[in-house]
Amino acid sequence: MSTLNPTIDHADHADHGGHGHDHAHKQSFISQYVFSTDHKMIGKQFLITTLLMMMVGGGLALAVRWQLARPWERMPIFGDTVFGADGGQISPDAYTMLFTMHATVMIFLVIIPVLAGAFGNFLIPLQIGADDMAFPTLNMLSYWFMWPAIFLFGASFFMYGGGPAAGWTSYPLLSLLREAAPGSGDAQTLWLLGLTFVGVSSMMGSVNYMTTIINMRAPGMTLFRMPLTIWSMFITAILQAFALPVLTAAGFMMVADRLLGTCFFVPSGIVVNNAPPTVGGGQTLLWQHLFWFYSHPAVYIMLLPAMGMVSDMLACMCRKPVFGYKPMVYSMAAIAGLGFIVWGHHMFISGMNPALGMTFMVSTIMIALPSAIKTFNWIGTIWGGRVQFNTVMLYCIAFVSMFIIGGLSGIFMAAVPVDIYIHDTYFIVAHFHYVIFGATLFGVFGAIQFWFPKMYGRMMNETVGKIHFVLTFIGFNCTFYPMHMLGIAGMPRRYADPYHFPYLEHLLPLNQFMTASAFLMGMAQFLLLGNFFYSMYFGPKCGRNPWGANGLEWTAPSPPGHGNFDVLPIVYHGPYEYGSPVSGDKDFLMQTEYVPLAQRVAAEEHH
Amino acid sequence: MHWWFPGDGNAYSTLGGKIDDLFYLILVIVSVTFVGTSAALGYALWRGAAIKADEKVWFSHGSHSLEVIWTIVPSAVLLFIALYQLDVWAEYRMKGFAKEKDGSPKIITVVAEVTARQFEWRIRYPANGKPLKPTPQPDDIYSVNELHVPTGGLVSITLRTDDVQHAFFVPMLRVKQDAVPGKMIPVWFDATMPGNYEMLCAELCGWGHYKMKAMLVAQSADDFEAWKDKASAEQFDDGYRKPAE
Ligand code: HEM
Ligand SMILES: [Cu+2]
Ligand SMILES: [Cu+2]
Numbered sequence: 001m002s003t004l005n006p007t008i009d010h011a012d013h014a015d016h017g018g019h020g021h022d023h024a025h026k027q028s029f030i031s032q033y034v035f036s037t038d039h040k041m042i043g044k045q046f047l048i049t050t051l052l053m054m055m056v057g058g059g060l061a062l063a064v065r066w067q068l069a070r071p072w073e074r075m076p077i078f079g080d081t082v083f084g085a086d087g088g089q090i091s092p093d094a095y096t097m098l099f100t101m102h103a104t105v106m107i108f109l110v111i112i113p114v115l116a117g118a119f120g121n122f123l124i125p126l127q128i129g130a131d132d133m134a135f136p137t138l139n140m141l142s143y144w145f146m147w148p149a150i151f152l153f154g155a156s157f158f159m160y161g162g163g164p165a166a167g168w169t170s171y172p173l174l175s176l177l178r179e180a181a182p183g184s185g186d187a188q189t190l191w192l193l194g195l196t197f198v199g200v201s202s203m204m205g206s207v208n209y210m211t212t213i214i215n216m217r218a219p220g221m222t223l224f225r226m227p228l229t230i231w232s233m234f235i236t237a238i239l240q241a242f243a244l245p246v247l248t249a250a251g252f253m254m255v256a257d258r259l260l261g262t263c264f265f266v267p268s269g270i271v272v273n274n275a276p277p278t279v280g281g282g283q284t285l286l287w288q289h290l291f292w293f294y295s296h297p298a299v300y301i302m303l304l305p306a307m308g309m310v311s312d313m314l315a316c317m318c319r320k321p322v323f324g325y326k327p328m329v330y331s332m333a334a335i336a337g338l339g340f341i342v343w344g345h346h347m348f349i350s351g352m353n354p355a356l357g358m359t360f361m362v363s364t365i366m367i368a369l370p371s372a373i374k375t376f377n378w379i380g381t382i383w384g385g386r387v388q389f390n391t392v393m394l395y396c397i398a399f400v401s402m403f404i405i406g407g408l409s410g411i412f413m414a415a416v417p418v419d420i421y422i423h424d425t426y427f428i429v430a431h432f433h434y435v436i437f438g439a440t441l442f443g444v445f446g447a448i449q450f451w452f453p454k455m456y457g458r459m460m461n462e463t464v465g466k467i468h469f470v471l472t473f474i475g476f477n478c479t480f481y482p483m484h485m486l487g488i489a490g491m492p493r494r495y496a497d498p499y500h501f502p503y504l505e506h507l508l509p510l511n512q513f514m515t516a517s518a519f520l521m522g523m524a525q526f527l528l529l530g531n532f533f534y535s536m537y538f539g540p541k542c543g544r545n546p547w548g549a550n551g552l553e554w555t556a557p558s559p560p561g562h563g564n565f566d567v568l569p570i571v572y573h574g575p576y577e578y579g580s581p582v583s584g585d586k587d588f589l590m591q592t593e594y595v596p597l598a599q600r601v602a603a604e605e606h607h
Numbered sequence: 608m609h610w611w612f613p614g615d616g617n618a619y620s621t622l623g624g625k626i627d628d629l630f631y632l633i634l635v636i637v638s639v640t641f642v643g644t645s646a647a648l649g650y651a652l653w654r655g656a657a658i659k660a661d662e663k664v665w666f667s668h669g670s671h672s673l674e675v676i677w678t679i680v681p682s683a684v685l686l687f688i689a690l691y692q693l694d695v696w697a698e699y700r701m702k703g704f705a706k707e708k709d710g711s712p713k714i715i716t717v718v719a720e721v722t723a724r725q726f727e728w729r730i731r732y733p734a735n736g737k738p739l740k741p742t743p744q745p746d747d748i749y750s751v752n753e754l755h756v757p758t759g760g761l762v763s764i765t766l767r768t769d770d771v772q773h774a775f776f777v778p779m780l781r782v783k784q785d786a787v788p789g790k791m792i793p794v795w796f797d798a799t800m801p802g803n804y805e806m807l808c809a810e811l812c813g814w815g816h817y818k819m820k821a822m823l824v825a826q827s828a829d830d831f832e833a834w835k836d837k838a839s840a841e842q843f844d845d846g847y848r849k850p851a852e
Contacts, residue, residue: 173771174771180770182814267789273725284788284789285787321668323668323669323670324669324674351785351792354696354700358696362689373681375644379644380673383647383654385655386662409637414689415689417625417695418692420781421783424776486610494816494817496814497817501820503614510610576668579663579664581666
């Protein structure tokens with residue numbers, strides 16, 4: 001039996017029969033912690049980097065919020081050092097740079113890499129029963145390609161004129177012509193190059209994930225026995241592979257326009273800031289099409305993995321199978337497929353052919369359908385379960401309920417006529433923070449708490465986790481829910497000072513409340529960091545399977561050694577057999593656990 | 608506190624009224640969905656917390672009929688939302704190009720050319736009784752950050768930009784349209800009541816994006832003509848007055 005069930009007591013001395021891995025082979029500090037090719041180390045590197053970047057992006061956001069609550073006032077603490085030349089206040093120029101870099105950092109250095117880079121890397125080999133990724137060196141490079149990007153984004157602030165200031169969407173001509181804005185000088189070129197590095201990093205990851213998932217599954221791990229996390233990572237990788245080249249090409253086209261004088265995006269006869277008229281024959285709308293052709297699928301790249309991980313965690317914390325496993329897979333595939341034909345919903349009023357707007361509207365509204373199906377299935381998963389109200393579960397509940405709000409607000413915007421009014425207002429800002437922060441990031445917080453024991457062999461603190469949850473949840477909703485109201489009141493996004501418009505004057509107190517909530521939420525993140533780093537060294541040690549979960553990763557030691565498994569796992573079940581009648585007196589049935597036929601029949605008859 | 612649509616909450620254009628109706632319709636559908644799903648979620652959690660130690664969980668991998676129901680019902684609702692509003696969009700952005708019912712081409716007066724630039728709005732009107740020409744004419748009338756339009760019936764403006772992208776936004780009328788470099792975009796709307804409506808830029812255009820503050824002045828057709836005469840007289844006034852006899 002020991003070879004069939006490596007999870008329990010035999011696993012630790014599983015070096016019989018020639019299975020023993022060479023645990024002892026020594027690695028230098030550099031190759032173990034820095035230029036590591038071990039997917040677990042790379043995953044952790046991604047995780048810690050993205051958590052730190054989250055604090056940077058959060059700091060930028062708080063500066064934006066400061067301006068909206070106390071426009072033109074001297075900023076506390078950092079004002080005099082950072083904005084000394086402007087008397088410590090945020091100049092309108094600096095304001096545009098702040099929100100541009102906030103979004104850039106959060107999207108390209110936090111959300112995308114934390115999902116695919118950190119959890120994708122850590123979980124894929126462990127959950128499919130492989131000893132590492134298909135291409136370990138490529139994997140290492142995918143992490144190290146983040147650093148040039150971080151460096152380029154950071155360096156862009158020190159260019160003459162300051163950081164990039166054309167928004168994360170970088171619409172030309174504002175982003176393209178040097179004269180258009182101080183930030184559109186060299187800073188914008190660095191931004192574009194940074195973006196390319198992020199892209200290359202994602203692409204290396206995506207190729208690796210696809211290959212690994214297709215080729216390296218353990219015996220018995222059929223496609224429909226894969227955890228939904230793996231499905232989501234697989235679908236995300238495919239999305240990346242098809243969408244990213246378009247953005248990369250667009251980025252190079254813009255760099256060429258800026259440096260080589262090509263005119264992909266530059267029409268002729270434009271006079272910016274009294275510069276000589278442009279020559280050209282390009283189309284600015286082309287950029288928007290290319291950009292959103294990537295960036296709409298990218299919003300699902302920023303969501304699907306979290307959906308997968310939350311499904312895993314929900315089943316485990318409700319001690320019952322995921323409801324509708326296959327519909328879950330199909331709806332993720334549908335989201336990915338439809339995701340390629342809805343990009344135009346960001347361009348309803350951009351001046352593209354209005355007839356196109358109609359088709360994009362129908363496809364966009366229909367993409368809400370698979371999202372709805374998934375939501376119903378999550379509720380079905382919780383229904384009738386034995387809910388463990390721990391930190392992980394709390395985050396999963398937040399994920400589902402915040403996703404409901406974010407998905408529903410999408411319907412207003414998908415309705416073209418309504419979007420005429422709410423496009424480029426705070427309603428949009430509310431929407432995407434509900435889906436990206438409310439759903440994805442809460443899912444990630446849950447996932448950190450859930451897989452931390454596997455990463456470091458220790459548990460994170462529950463009490464601190466719950467306090468972090470409560471503060472973040474309250475802070476989040478008090479910051480972002482009112483943004484719907486601001487949007488309906490007609491407050492445009494990206495305004496350094498909305499209050500000098502009489503019809504927006506009365507929104508100042510509401511904005512001040514939101515800023516206060518945002519600061520509360522920002523401070524709460526130190527609890528997460530503290531909990532994370534403290535538990536890494538001082539958390540209570542845990543065994544292989546602290547949650548009583550089914551996945552293959554829980555059969556490996558915590559933390560798994562080089563090569564992950566001491567015994568090659570063999571898979572007999574799907575990943576969600578919680579509370580199964582054949583599992584005996586446990587309420588879970590690990591994927592590696594073989595149940596003899598007689599026992600299965602007996603359980604069947606018993607029912 | 609007043610955290611709803613700007614002003615008294617009403618839209619001052621026909622299209623705006625329709626947009627608001629759609630908004631409220633979606634709001635109702637969405638609220639019902641939100642309350643329904645949240646109640647289900649809350650109930651499931653409450654039961655999950657109360658489950659007894661000896662009670663078994665509901666060991667179920669899903670239900671085919673439930674999946675069918677919750678695929679068909681939302682898709683019907685979503686399709687309804689999608690198709691129901693196509694017409695409003697067609698009205699707003701497409702029928703202006705089309706013909707009247709009797710086959711004659713539809714005529715909407717173009718009142719002005721609105722040119723956005725960093726960071727102001729420049730507006731050019733044809734002289735009274737003349738149509739707007741694509742190129743400036745000697746007797747054109749100009750104004751900055753103040754767009755005058757007649758009430759009663761659709762009017763059209765030609766939207767352009769001199770430099771980067773901007774967007775023409777009049778919240779009280781629920782009108783918005785990007786101004787795209789190299790393009791002249793017709794925007795048509797009506798103002799149902801005379802009045803002053805705030806007008807601003809809705810597409811990031813640089814550091815001064817937030818300060819493209821302007822006013823749309825809707826006047827009765829007569830007042831509009833009178834204003835144009837007055838503006839024209841002021842503009843072409845060279846200060847020469849006949850000496851007193
Ligand atoms: C339920 C399905 C969804 C629908 C119907 C929907 C619809 C839309 C629409 C129509 C817009 C454009 C609004 C405008 O600019 O006027 C938009 C913007 C956006 N959505 Fe969604 N969305 C959905 C889900 C999501 C998800 C799951 C995410 C991310 C995880 C997301 C992230 C975003 C972002 C980041 C933007 C704004 C980008 C920007 O302008 O900066 N959306 N959504
Ligand atoms: Cu989108
Ligand atoms: Cu602007």
